Amino acid sequence: MFLEVKNIKKAFHKEQVISLLNFTLEAHKTLSILGKSGCGKTTMLKIIAGLESPDSGDILLNSLRINEQAPEKRGIVYLYQEDLLFPHLTVFENIAFGLRIKKVDKNIIAEKVNTMIQRLELEGQADKMPHQLSGGQRQRVSFGRAIITNPSLLLLDEPFGSLDAGTRTRMQLLFKKLAEEFSITSLFVTHDLKEAILMGDEIGYMEKGNLKVYKDRDSFINDPMTGVQNEISFWDSLNTKKENEPMNEEVKIKNETE
Numbered sequence: 001m002f003l004e005v006k007n008i009k010k011a012f013h014k015e016q017v018i019s020l021l022n023f024t025l026e027a028h029k030t031l032s033i034l035g036k037s038g039c040g041k042t043t044m045l046k047i048i049a050g051l052e053s054p055d056s057g058d059i060l061l062n063s064l065r066i067n068e069q070a071p072e073k074r075g076i077v078y079l080y081q082e083d084l085l086f087p088h089l090t091v092f093e094n095i096a097f098g099l100r101i102k103k104v105d106k107n108i109i110a111e112k113v114n115t116m117i118q119r120l121e122l123e124g125q126a127d128k129m130p131h132q133l134s135g136g137q138r139q140r141v142s143f144g145r146a147i148i149t150n151p152s153l154l155l156l157d158e159p160f161g162s163l164d165a166g167t168r169t170r171m172q173l174l175f176k177k178l179a180e181e182f183s184i185t186s187l188f189v190t191h192d193l194k195e196a197i198l199m200g201d202e203i204g205y206m207e208k209g210n211l212k213v214y215k216d217r218d219s220f221i222n223d224p225m226t227g228v229q230n231e232i233s234f235w236d237s238l239n240t241k242k243e244n245e246p247m248n249e250e251v252k253i254k255n256e257t258e
């Protein structure tokens with residue numbers, strides 16, 4: 001297993017935010033994690049990234065215990081909704097940033113960044129500054145910046161939360177494509193049911209600091225806790241209403257003519 005999270009617990013003062021967290025993730029897979037606000041999703045990601053320390057338990061990456069490793073040494077990138085680009089750098093330089101820090105040869109940087117810009121469908125935007133971009137374009141630049149350094153694990157915290165529905169759908173498809181192309185291993189936190197189903201090779205549901213990972217999509221869909229059944233009943237009830245509408249109309253007309 002590539003990522004192993006074992007018996008993690010975390011409390012803030014008296015609030016037990018992570019009760020007992022246990023799960024594993026294979027390399028090149030995406031685990032989407034659904035859960036209500038405040039159930040501990042961000043805290044879990046921060047612990048894995050090394051931005052918060054757990055009270056107990058272990059995190060293993062490639063069989064190595066990384067609990068004491070500094071965040072920048074973990075090869076993990078944590079990307080959140082309002083990810084800030086460097087405002088004084090162009091799109092090209094924002095994406096190139098991680099490679100420049102690693103002192104990669106400038107010709108290789110140019111080649112890698114230009115390829116990434118193409119993959120992100122950002123052709124013609126390379127010289128723009130972040131404030132000249134749309135929300136979806138900014139989010140794509142953030143992805144590019146995160147992926148270009150080949151992180152071992154990508155932690156995505158509601159990455160499309162601030163986008164409109166259409167842009168969000170396009171970003172989901174683009175991420176699926178990039179995840180495959182760059183063999184990304186990721187945890188994808190979302191509030192959105194459809195997004196969780198669409199993005200995850202595996203799906204987990206977090207409640208009160210516990211994560212349940214489902215063995216397949218059907219078990220997730222059939223568990224009443226995940227809310228999928230409620231959603232289906234809602235759409236079914238609208239359909240039934242629609243089917244009944246002409247009938248009601250007929251009854252009304254008939255009654256009026258009687």
Ligand SMILES: Nc1ncnc2c1ncn2[C@@H]1O[C@H](COP(=O)(O)OP(=O)(O)OP(=O)(O)O)[C@@H](O)[C@H]1O
Nearest residue numbers: 012013015017035036037038039040041042043044
């Ligand atoms: N640094 C902190 N100090 C004290 N309490 C905290 C801290 N960070 C988080 N919490 C608390 O831990 C709980 C879980 O927070 P967390 O941000 O992990 O939830 P979440 O599931 O990511 O929520 P959301 O979906 O709204 O982002 C909340 O009750 C929050 O107030």
